[in-house]
Amino acid sequence: MMNALVALVVLRVVAASSAMAQQRDTVATNELPRDVAREVVALYNATTALRVADQVEIPVDSVVRGDVAVLDGPVIVAGRITGRLLAINADVLLRKGARIDGDLLVVGGEVEGSEGATIGGELRVYHPPLRYTREGEQLVAVTKEQPTIEQWWRRLELGGKPNSNRLEIASAGAYNRTEGLPVKVGPVLYRDQGWGHLRIAADAILRTGSSFSSTTADVGHLVRGEVRVGRRYGVTMAGELFDVVNSVEDWHLSDMEAGLAAFVFRRDYRDYYERHGGRLLAEVRATEHVDFALAYGDERWGARPTRNPPTLFNGEKSWRDNPVLDAGRFHRAEARLRFDTRNDTFNPLTGWYVVAEYERSTGVITSAGPTSLGVRLLPTGDTRYQRGFLDVRRYNRLTPSATLNVRGVLGGWLGGDPLPLERRLSIDGPGTVPGFDFRAGSAPDVGTCSDGAVASGRPAQCERIALAQLEYRKDLRLSVPTGEPGAHRARFRADGAWVFFADAGRGWLVNAPGNPLDIGRQALPPLSTYRTDIGAGVDFTVFGVYVAKALSSPKEPMNVFVRLRHRF
């Protein structure tokens, strides 16, 4: 014990000398935040199980039931404290195997040995000592006036956001040809409860392309209430009422990419439909790597007409028609599992990213959207279907400066009746096999599953899709020096990566006997029928510029495209 105490004293001396050395030129302050001082004093005065103003040792195998508060320690813990340990102007030494079920709060001291101990609650350490006076058995804090910053500081410690009632004005989705920019406006009520939070938001959704110009009001809504238990991990229960516009496939490109392509170049890579209804959601985040969500909803779907929102370029061209999709009412049950072991979500170098979704729905299709010939029979009336989607990505580091990344996507019909158009898929455009132009495949088109005459807007019609993507990335550092010898400055500098990639994928039908794109429910299409391409590019992390060439259709011209962030 003496050794440990000596070590602590040495630690304090080193820390103090270091701090003093800093203070000579840094003017560091040693004031304890005022509300921390108040909190500490309140906790000390309220502690009943064990309150000591001296050195304390809790030996191995001994248990203190309740909270412990120590003034002018030090404190040595080898046993167990079932409550909180508060150490004021005292160092804490935790022996291996020591256990504190509640929080450990240290003011004016250090903690040693926390790696080998179990702390059930939060561990907080403040180096500045508490200045206090005594009134009988009670402590009274002596503080200087310290406004404002403490609120931020305390919020940070608690890991939560401040309670608030505010007006939210935010984007409600990507810029698109059926809404323009959807903007949600409404009040948000947020309450941090300590064990979690409550949040209620009631937003009107205004659409720049239709809310202010049409004769009928085109204003949607999204009302959501949620209760979350836990902070980093925990359970979220939520309920939603909505009248929104959704995209059919949002897995090809990010919202930012789709929105910018539409707003800048008048190219909308998504199709849209209206959703109106409500649903209940439950989400569990069990570990750092896994979360699981369930949802059940009752909703009406309808077609969404194309509008004419303004764009930066190509204003003289007309938009691609938004396809007329199925209308009807659906009861949908959905489950989603996400497994993410990537070392970095922004720039992953190793790990898995897996998203698996399952949907089971029943409903009535009241009006069927047009499709290519032979894709399906007119499917009005009752319907019942099951659908799945699996996206698996693996990131591998080959050398310190190179990675080899692989992605596989499978999705589509699993059982029941043919899928409604809103739930069908495609392998088309820069997010999948970019060597092929978007919505330009010739019949039979394995990208959108159309054969012969195509429906207006060329909707995604495939009932199943498969996609494989492979990419090799190698670090690239560009630097143009200023010309000054020995200067640390650069005229231009950019860090990024060379990217070489290959893709293969296609879609097919399973409930359309007689159609050349029908492969059947139990079979996979021959590999020779897949769209394939290769390409290369330069990725500057924030965005990348690429060139892709189709291999399976050599006549396809080379495509140049830009992606924001990485391809996957």
Place this chain on the structure above:
Amino acid sequence: MPRTARVLSAALALVVAGAAPLAAQRRVTLGVTPPPSASSGPIVTSANLFADPDMRDLVRSGFPASLRFRLELWRVGGLFNDLEGQQEWELIIQYDPSAQRYRVVQRQNGRVEDVGSFATLATAQSILERPLRSQLMPEREGARYYYNITLDIEALSVSDMDQLERWLRGARSGGTAASALGSGVRTLMLRMLGGERQHYTGRSPTFRAPG
């Protein structure tokens, strides 16, 4: 190929917009010195953490800035390199205009530590840039390893309304209306593209784990 030209010109504009603030300025540098012996860990160094004038302005205007470090230990393998371990810590700095001090807080493994408060940003920066010895050490004696260090710097709680308010307050004093507009558009583009979060990396040389 008009479409190709458009895309390339847009990409070039983005490159120029992104590169401009890097021109003629010092750059954030990160370094890791491998452990000299089996009993001591690597030393992490950083410099010019507030090299970006925008970030410096944000901190001086009172927005908290988060500097999230991640040190990774990679083992050179046969086909792929293996991530053997990693350590993360976060330093947060905020200026308190009423006290006229920069407060620095460190978070690591759920532990929050008050590093102190300092009179100037340069002083706080020098504290943030102190070399740090990590306890992330190789497990396999004689195997080949290297360290990877990443740093993400971002301003916290900077909503568009906050940004707008800063512009209206004239936080960027000294510029013309056109330069303010240009700066605003560039900031907006960078924010849309995720550029408000600055990402830096560094790497140690490959070394054999000491015995």
